[in-house]
Amino acid sequence: MLAIRLPNEIEDRLNNLASKTGRTKTFYAREAILKYLDEMEDRYLAIDRLEKSGKRWTLDEMEQDIDMDR
Numbered sequence: 001m002l003a004i005r006l007p008n009e010i011e012d013r014l015n016n017l018a019s020k021t022g023r024t025k026t027f028y029a030r031e032a033i034l035k036y037l038d039e040m041e042d043r044y045l046a047i048d049r050l051e052k053s054g055k056r057w058t059l060d061e062m063e064q065d066i067d068m069d070r
Helices: 008-021 025-051 059-064
Strands: none
């Protein structure tokens, strides 16, 4: 369970959206969190991989390993 406090402006916008669409505020809050989580997970995974040393491949090297004519 998660409870959050939102600034009045955001709360009003969320209320208006829910009212106009017939969806709940919870629906839109969940959708926004899921979208943000996907983006943040991708971002932090990329940063983590860049910070760790390891083999890096160029696009040319990767294309040599696969048959691009299929």
